[in-house]
Amino acid sequence: MSDAIVLTGRTIRLTRRNLDAVLTAMLLPIMLMLVFVSFFGGAIHTGTEYVTYVVPGVMLLCAGFGSANTAVTVTHDMTGGIIDRFRSLDIGGTAILAGHVAASVLRNTVATTIVFGVAFLIGFRPVAGPLDWLAVAGILLMFILAISWLSACSGLIARSPEAAGGCTFLMMFLPYPSSAFVPIDTMPGWLHGFAEHQPVTPVIEALRGLLLDRPVGDSAWQALVWCGGILVVAAGLSGALFRRRTA
């Protein structure tokens, strides 16, 4: 446990020295939000202010961009000399990976808060109460945790940091064919099945419901099941992959 804390500190220090990667990961969702709200928003009818509609999607994009960096840093460690040093000090894979994931969660929490701030500046006006906000934070945290483990998992599969960056592309693309930016019923029919049942949609729906004080229905528990499932599978797979790579 103390190893994991030391290694989390290490990854945070490394992040601070690589600020351009963090800024890119934060500026991209902000830029996309500005583009969507000011260029496309007028043409998209969602029944509410578009900025309010789009914020949950931007949050998930932000988490995707933010955790993609974890894949790169994990691959970097695995392909460099430091992994042998850690192992010869009897530091286990769990501590090493947990360090990366914990740093990713912290980094994303800061980024998400900043993106929320920008959203407020450009007219985001949710009507959520304190309990709703707590639930929003909980769901976002679960999503970030799940996607960070998934990212660590990609980092263990990839053989080079560049390949690791590519692995995370899918995660960043996933919010587009969902209800994040446009209502699903405006998409072509063949996409409906996927868009309605992919993991991002219930997360978006739950966040949106909570922020706008609308009934969330099944989407809240669906979101938690998806995130929990991804988390368990990705963490388990990461452990197995780590053991295989270091055997």
Added chain:
Amino acid sequence: MTHRPAVEASGLEKSYGAVKVLRGVDLSVAPGSVFALLGPNGAGKTTTVRILSTLTPPDAGRARVAGFDVITDRRRVRRVISLTGQYAAVDEMQTGEENLRMMGRLTRLGRAEARGRARELLERFDLTGAARPTVGTYSGGMRRRLDLAAGLVGHPEVIFLDEPTTGLDPRSRQAMWEVVKGLVTDGVTVFLTTQYLEEADQLADRIAVVDGGRVVAEGTSAELKERVAGQRLDLVFGDIAGYERVALRLGVRLVWSDADRLTLGVATDGSAAHVRALLDEIDPERRAVDRFSVRGATLDDVFMALTGHAAEGESGAEGERRGAEGESRGATGEKEAAGV
């Protein structure tokens, strides 16, 4: 020595797929000594170090480090060793001091202790000026020294160094040698691998020569030199008759021969007296030998003498070419061998 060996291995075997990397390695290293595993690329040096440092399990054989079995007692082995591999195990984006402090915390030192140990090591490895900048700005030599320092934070008993000076310029190599020599004064055991004869010679109390996954010779530097010689006397003959006559007479004492250039090599310590005596002995009529040169023995010579063949594969080919270019500096030859 009455103590148990710091490192002992018997019958270590390891294959990667169809490639047999180790074919039964036996070793014994006395505590408080420097031991060098000398051999060309692909001889099995790194694999041996990985097995001894618990990172890779052997297919067969047993090994103990500081008295603990590397397989059944892995955790206790890990508590008393450190490994500095061929690839730098420090973070480029952290400063030298941060790297060392992190290692201190990971070896269960308290915050203040870790800071103190970092400062102490930076000072000892002549890196105090480099404490603040990030490692990315370091020279190759500084990075290696920091890497080695990072391995020492937890006061290991046995230190494994896998090719500590490969890729360093001569000055940094010299500095690294001084650092390694300083380690044993603390009573630790150093187990290093190298492709450089000179390095093993400078640092090691005992040397094991490995080739094709086996230890082909083991002994002190002086013992090995008796068989290999530190220098080589190359004799260029005026005609093929003289070349052949002397080649026949020298027989097994030949460590080098090149009929195309009418050149024969014999071992020498490089002293004027020895070279004069050799010349008198080989060419008493003072007619057969046209010219001579003295050069440092290379790993190829060691191999020639110990195994009866040139270091396998590309490294052998390099040896041939080097002969063709007529280079006479051992250091150049060694650098080429490293580049293979």
